[in-house]
Amino acid sequence: MLSKTIFKQTLKANFKLWIIFTVITSVMLAVMIAVFEPTTISGVTDMIKDTALGDMLKNTTFLGMLASTFYSLHGVLLPVIFIIMTANSLIASQVDRGSMAYLLSTPIKRSTVVRTQAFYLIVSLMMMFVIVTSLGLVAIQIFQSDVDISISDFLMLNLGLFLLMFAISGISFFFSCLFNLTKNSLALGAGIPIAFFLFHLMAQISKSLEGIKYISLNTLFDTDAILNGDSIAIQFIMLIGIGIVLYALGIRVFQQKDLPL
Numbered sequence: 627m628l629s630k631t632i633f634k635q636t637l638k639a640n641f642k643l644w645i646i647f648t649v650i651t652s653v654m655l656a657v658m659i660a661v662f663e664p665t666t667i668s669g670v671t672d673m674i675k676d677t678a679l680g681d682m683l684k685n686t687t688f689l690g691m692l693a694s695t696f697y698s699l700h701g702v703l704l705p706v707i708f709i710i711m712t713a714n715s716l717i718a719s720q721v722d723r724g725s726m727a728y729l730l731s732t733p734i735k736r737s738t739v740v741r742t743q744a745f746y747l748i749v750s751l752m753m754m755f756v757i758v759t760s761l762g763l764v765a766i767q768i769f770q771s772d773v774d775i776s777i778s779d780f781l782m783l784n785l786g787l788f789l790l791m792f793a794i795s796g797i798s799f800f801f802s803c804l805f806n807l808t809k810n811s812l813a814l815g816a817g818i819p820i821a822f823f824l825f826h827l828m829a830q831i832s833k834s835l836e837g838i839k840y841i842s843l844n845t846l847f848d849t850d851a852i853l854n855g856d857s858i859a860i861q862f863i864m865l866i867g868i869g870i871v872l873y874a875l876g877i878r879v880f881q882q883k884d885l886p887l
Contacts, residue, residue: 629734632742640712640750647708648754652761654700655692659765662688662773688773689780693849697783698830702823702844705754705791710816712750713798716743717876718811721885730885740803740880744873747795755788782852789865790847794819796872797843803876806886843868 717740720726730736759781766775801815822842829839839845846861 627738628742628745629738632734632739633746636716636743636746640715643708643711644750644754647704648757651701651704651754652758654704655696655758655762656765658692658696659762660769662691662770688770688775689783689853693783693853697787697849698827701787702790705751706794706819706823709751709791709795709798710812710819712747713795713802713815714808714811716747716799717802717880718805719808721806722808726885737877737881740877744799744877747799748792751788751791751795755784759784779853783849786847786849786852786858786862789862790844792869793843793865794822796869796876800872800876800879803880
């Protein structure tokens, strides 16, 4: 099913990229937690309330601020960039460079190769969010110990963000498996996730563009529903289902397609 040798090689080849994005994302969250001051956020809200950015800071609570900033912008975009770069390098880039031909000339089956690469991408994302969430909890205890914070809501925000990234990684991995050229893989494997991010961002900024959020996968990560205590089980199940289906399709496509070997 999986190859320990390929997994170790993939881990070693992508470790620097993973650690860079994990550290940057973790530090970004920790800094935002550290600088939070209700009076400061209220002042900023008053300044931008009549601008296009006014709707993005509707909730001035601690988690409301994080939901409007980190969980809508930085915490989404940074992992997306990591996903795009990593997913392409796992399959399409290797086919494009010819290194996949060398790998498949060994007794290792094509199905084992692609499953191992998919496993690495999922595990790397999972470990990234375990670390980001853990450091976020530490930062809360250090900098916001006197603020009433729902830790369960904080954990749900991180779980929801991870599930969104899992679904998005399925998109990038599928197109990496579908195409033999890096430029084609990135055109859709990067273009679609970035388009989803921009559509969701524009819908938040302008009420006149609110309708376009329904064509963005990011809408399924509903931070307002999480903070309001509404049920988000269906959205989370959809994100899990989308990710599983796309990974399965990518694996199947790679197993059956013709390769320039």
